[in-house]
Amino acid sequence: MMLTVTDLTRRFGGFTAVSRVSFNLEQGEILGLIGPNGSGKSTTFNMIAGMLRPSEGSIRFQGEEIGGLKPVEICHRGIGRTFQIPRPFRRLSILENVVTAAYFGQREDIPRARAFALAEEALALVGLPTDPAAEVASLGAAGLKKLELARALATQPKLLLADESLGGLDETEMDQAAEMLGRIRRDKGITIIWVEHIMGVLMRVVDRVIVLDHGEKISEGLPREVAADPRVIEIYLGTERIAFGEDGVA
Amino acid sequence: MSEPRAMPLVPLLGVAALAAVPFAGLGNYHLHLLINILIWGFIYTAWSIMGRFGMVSLGHGAFLGVGAYVVTLLWNTAGLTPWIGIPIALVLAMILALVIGYPCFRFRIVGHYFALVTLALGEVVRLTIVALRDRTGGSLGMTVEGVAGGTSLLALQFGERGTFFYVALAAWLFGLWVWRIVDRSMLRYALEAASEDEDASASIGVNVTRAKLAITMLSAAMTALGGALYAQYQLYINPETVSGIGISLQIVFAVIAGGMYVQLGPTVGAVITLLLAETLRVTVGHDVHGLDGTIYGLLLVLFIIYMPQGISGYAVATWKRRRTGPPQAPTPRAVAAR
Numbered sequence: 001m002m003l004t005v006t007d008l009t010r011r012f013g014g015f016t017a018v019s020r021v022s023f024n025l026e027q028g029e030i031l032g033l034i035g036p037n038g039s040g041k042s043t044t045f046n047m048i049a050g051m052l053r054p055s056e057g058s059i060r061f062q063g064e065e066i067g068g069l070k071p072v073e074i075c076h077r078g079i080g081r082t083f084q085i086p087r088p089f090r091r092l093s094i095l096e097n098v099v100t101a102a103y104f105g106q107r108e109d110i111p112r113a114r115a116f117a118l119a120e121e122a123l124a125l126v127g128l129p130t131d132p133a134a135e136v137a138s139l140g141a142a143g144l145k146k147l148e149l150a151r152a153l154a155t156q157p158k159l160l161l162a163d164e165s166l167g168g169l170d171e172t173e174m175d176q177a178a179e180m181l182g183r184i185r186r187d188k189g190i191t192i193i194w195v196e197h198i199m200g201v202l203m204r205v206v207d208r209v210i211v212l213d214h215g216e217k218i219s220e221g222l223p224r225e226v227a228a229d230p231r232v233i234e235i236y237l238g239t240e241r242i243a244f245g246e247d248g249v250a
Numbered sequence: 251m252s253e254p255r256a257m258p259l260v261p262l263l264g265v266a267a268l269a270a271v272p273f274a275g276l277g278n279y280h281l282h283l284l285i286n287i288l289i290w291g292f293i294y295t296a297w298s299i300m301g302r303f304g305m306v307s308l309g310h311g312a313f314l315g316v317g318a319y320v321v322t323l324l325w326n327t328a329g330l331t332p333w334i335g336i337p338i339a340l341v342l343a344m345i346l347a348l349v350i351g352y353p354c355f356r357f358r359i360v361g362h363y364f365a366l367v368t369l370a371l372g373e374v375v376r377l378t379i380v381a382l383r384d385r386t387g388g389s390l391g392m393t394v395e396g397v398a399g400g401t402s403l404l405a406l407q408f409g410e411r412g413t414f415f416y417v418a419l420a421a422w423l424f425g426l427w428v429w430r431i432v433d434r435s436m437l438r439y440a441l442e443a444a445s446e447d448e449d450a451s452a453s454i455g456v457n458v459t460r461a462k463l464a465i466t467m468l469s470a471a472m473t474a475l476g477g478a479l480y481a482q483y484q485l486y487i488n489p490e491t492v493s494g495i496g497i498s499l500q501i502v503f504a505v506i507a508g509g510m511y512v513q514l515g516p517t518v519g520a521v522i523t524l525l526l527a528e529t530l531r532v533t534v535g536h537d538v539h540g541l542d543g544t545i546y547g548l549l550l551v552l553f554i555i556y557m558p559q560g561i562s563g564y565a566v567a568t569w570k571r572r573r574t575g576p577p578q579a580p581t582p583r584a585v586a587a588r
Contacts (some may be wrong), residue, residue, distance in 0.1 A: 049453065071452040080454075087450040089443045100439040101454035113438065155454055 001189050002027045009058025014227050017043040019215040030192045032202045035212035041195050049081045050074035080157030084164045086144035087170035094134045098122055098154045122154040125245040142173045163196045178205045281411045287520045288418035289479055294516030295425035296472030297501050300465045302510045305417035306497050308365045309372030313343045313470045315493030317477025326395050332406040336478050343474035344467040351466045355459040376494030391488025406482045429513050503546050507553050509560025518562045537579035
């Protein structure tokens with residue numbers, strides 16, 4: 001088992017953002033984590049990524065407890081992450097952004113030349129230019145998402161946490177991005193947790209889906225099963241009016 | 251931010267020309283100005299090595315003071331040669347940087363708050379020097395005990411200005427060399443990243459606290475070395491000139507004016523501030539108190555508004571535009587805007 005989350009809980013004062021959420025993740029799997037705004041998926045994500053300390057419960061990664069570790073340590077253990085809103089380093093070039101991740105992202109020190117090679121590989125994988133002079137300022141929304149992904153991949157993760165990677169993209173770009181996550185899993189064997197609130201594209205790529213609502217896990221299973229779950233339909237069509245694909249925006 | 255690639259010949263010729271200066275028949279006054287430019291150029295470079303990453307210290311006078319006073323006290327009271335005194339002072343400056351830096355970086359005190367903490371540090375060192383007046387002479391300052399004949403390698407004192415010129419030149423070149431090493435290191439990538447977004451940096455494995463501590467301790471040690479050299483050259487120090495708010499702010503002004511993102515920027519800053527101070531001294535004299543401060547303040551405002559990268563940064567940007575045409579990289583914000 002790559003990741004085992006057990007009774008994960010996070011409270012902010014009197015408010016419980018995530019309540020006793022448990023799930024497993026197999027090596028090589030793509031898991032979709034969905035739910036409407038405020039359902040606790042980002043909180044869950046941030047606890048795994050080390051940005052938030054769990055109030056209760058455990059997160060075991062490759063057999064070791066990682067709950068409460070700092071982001072740097074989480075990264076060095078082999079978990080990469082992207083940010084919902086891209087956070088590139090604008091004073092570095094595109095290549096330098098990714099080289100920094102490749103150089104510092106692993107626990108072992110690696111030679112500079114190796115970091116450059118890894119960075120170029122990651123950029124090629126997401127389809128960004130490896131030209132050293134290419135500036136972050138030249139990227140649009142889709143390009144910035146790709147940069148986020150390349151930077152996370154350059155740290156050589158075993159598990160990739162992708163946070164709502166498709167917000168702000170048009171339909172073609174969404175399809176491309178979804179296809180890319182599939183390719184990353186296939187080519188690099190990286191396990192992925194994909195957090196989204198748009199269900200459509202995600203459903204085609206993931207192996208399994210977990211649905212959160214009000215901090216609790218309300219459904220889990222194959223995409224087909226989850227999409228047919230009355231409670232999921234209730235949340236997505238009944239209350240939150242978040243679309244199922246076609247009319248697609250949250 | 252790398253320098254535009256110049257022919258390797260140009261810097262070599264420049265250094266050769268500088269090395270020949272003492273033979274050029276300059277008067278003592280001009281040689282004195284040059285030595286000051288080199289020493290302060292070195293100190294400003296030391297500040298910029300961390301300042302360029304958004305770590306604006308308003309208290310580098312603290313490290314200057316440690317360098318100047320520790321070396322002088324050890325020499326005057328224990329007869330310890332500066333050759334041993336300087337390493338001791340550098341280690342003390344680095345410990346001071348560690349003690350103040352660690353909590354700041356660990357708890358993410360950045361921007362204005364970091365500036366305020368360092369501002370306090372500079373004052374603490376000045377007040378400490380004043381309070382220890384039995385040993386340091388307090389506000390009256392202290393004289394470095396001279397050696398017979400005025401020149402002794404052991405005491406690092408040179409009666410001949412021309413000799414000290416080479417000491418200052420070596421220090422200045424050393425500062426530029428360190429700048430270059432840092433500029434080409436992976437540490438620069440880590441610090442550029444951390445200066446923009448600490449969370450994102452941490453998420454890709456950058457140990458932000460450690461990277462910031464490393465550059466701060468390096469900057470502190472170099473600044474302390476500058477303070478020690480200043481003391482060895484002037485043979486007189488007082489708390490106002492080597493510690494406290496005044497000198498700390500002068501460093502920041504010079505560096506903003508000269509430009510902290512270019513290797514030679516801080517040196518340009520040293521030329522500007524010293525020429526300005528000398529011009530004012532000669533033309534207006536000491537009659538109008540606070541005039542230099544007022545002019546510094548006014549210029550600082552103008553620089554931050556119109557030339558946030560300083561003179562050297564502006565020059566490099568213009569030069570690049572001429573060569574490559576219109577596309578322009580987003581300019582780093584002014585330090586003060588951070």
